[in-house]
Amino acid sequence: MTISSRYRVAAVASVAVVALAISGTAAATPATPATTRSATTTAERAAMHGTASVAYAGSLELLAAKALGPKFSSATGDGFQGRSAGSGTLAQEILAEEINPGVFMSVGKKNIKKLWPKGRSKFVIQLATDPLVVAYNPHSKFAPELNAIANHKAPLSSLFSVLSSPGIRIGRTDPNADPQGAYFILMMELAQSTLHLKYDPATTVLGVTKSTPFGLPAQMFDENSLITDLQAGDFDASSAYLTQAIQYHLHYITLPNTLNFSVASESAHYATVKITLTGGSVSVGDLITLNVTLVLPASAKSAPSTADQQADNAFAAWLLSMGGQGQLKKGGYPLTHPVYTGAKSADTPAATLPANVLSAFGSAGGTTSS
Numbered sequence: 001m002t003i004s005s006r007y008r009v010a011a012v013a014s015v016a017v018v019a020l021a022i023s024g025t026a027a028a029t030p031a032t033p034a035t036t037r038s039a040t041t042t043a044e045r046a047a048m049h050g051t052a053s054v055a056y057a058g059s060l061e062l063l064a065a066k067a068l069g070p071k072f073s074s075a076t077g078d079g080f081q082g083r084s085a086g087s088g089t090l091a092q093e094i095l096a097e098e099i100n101p102g103v104f105m106s107v108g109k110k111n112i113k114k115l116w117p118k119g120r121s122k123f124v125i126q127l128a129t130d131p132l133v134v135a136y137n138p139h140s141k142f143a144p145e146l147n148a149i150a151n152h153k154a155p156l157s158s159l160f161s162v163l164s165s166p167g168i169r170i171g172r173t174d175p176n177a178d179p180q181g182a183y184f185i186l187m188m189e190l191a192q193s194t195l196h197l198k199y200d201p202a203t204t205v206l207g208v209t210k211s212t213p214f215g216l217p218a219q220m221f222d223e224n225s226l227i228t229d230l231q232a233g234d235f236d237a238s239s240a241y242l243t244q245a246i247q248y249h250l251h252y253i254t255l256p257n258t259l260n261f262s263v264a265s266e267s268a269h270y271a272t273v274k275i276t277l278t279g280g281s282v283s284v285g286d287l288i289t290l291n292v293t294l295v296l297p298a299s300a301k302s303a304p305s306t307a308d309q310q311a312d313n314a315f316a317a318w319l320l321s322m323g324g325q326g327q328l329k330k331g332g333y334p335l336t337h338p339v340y341t342g343a344k345s346a347d348t349p350a351a352t353l354p355a356n357v358l359s360a361f362g363s364a365g366g367t368t369s370s
Contacts, residue, residue, distance in 0.1 A: 050307030051079035058223030086178030102312025
């Protein structure tokens with residue numbers, strides 16, 4: 001189910017509630033007033049619940065379908081529907097009003113911040129980090145060499161030699177559509193200086209040159225299919241987040257903190273590399289983080305029903321609760337204390353967060369950042 005179907009779902013739900021109320025009343029007789037009260041209570045209870053509409057990064061697809069959505073609905077009684085894509089693509093779709101989610105879960109803060117100038121969001125809350133890894137197919141002809149690196153029987157520097165091998169098939173995402181694609185290029189650039197390589201793996205592995213700043217297009221796949229394509233044997237190795245490797249039971253090679261973009265103390269080191277994306281925006285190396293915001297409607301016409309808006313708020317609050325945090329942890333996310341950043345100085349947690357979200361934020365030990 002896609003986000004664009006939200007209002008059709010709401011309408012069907014409303015019809016169902018009305019039908020339930022009518023059928024319950026028709027079945028009641030003066031001799032059994034308790035039946036009427038029971039039917040009314042059921043209808044009123046159903047009317048109180050809405051459907052949370054969530055746009056989430058493609059790396060969350062499995063976790064959202066198997067855990068976040070079902071567990072949230074079980075805990076609150078609200079429905080859940082989602083739209084999965086690269087975080088950059090989702091931000092573009094929101095700004096173009098092609099989708100109208102109430103919640104946006106993004107890898108990296110940048111794509112949420114793109115909504116701020118248009119007034120579509122007023123804050124971002126960091127929930128966790130997500131280390132970058134290199135995943136590989138265990139049936140690849142290069143698997144023996146990659147296994148040796150994964151098991152620390154060969155030096156990490158040899159990884160980039162293997163990935164540069166003639167005939168090896170590499171999979172990654174488009175850096176203009178998905179942050180992981182940008183981080184994979186930046187990791188290759190950091191590797192040259194960090195591991196003192198005599199060659200530039202961004203060029204030898206990915207084909208990055210002045211004329212092809214994003215490398216070989218043949219290596220770029222949609223984020224939603226990247227992992228399944230790897231598992232199917234369409235390529236030998238790919239970029240991945242640690243959470244994806246855990247959730248999909250992938251074979252993978254961990255990267256040191258100096259290359260995985262997940263440790264705050266290495267932030268200055270990460271910032272030594274950058275990539276200029278199509279359109280001129282610059283992506284500077286920083287922490288890979290999982291973030292959430294509430295999306296404001298572009299107009300009254302696109303505003304959700306009160307029940308759906310409350311469900312959106314309930315989902316954001318649930319993510320910050322022990323239940324939501326527990327599901328993220330099971331999914332492999334290294335949790336951080338929630339960190340709030342407002343779009344403007346006046347956009348404090350008390351000014352922007354609904355009461356239930358503010359309460360959950362405080363209970364989770366949330367802090368603010370400029």
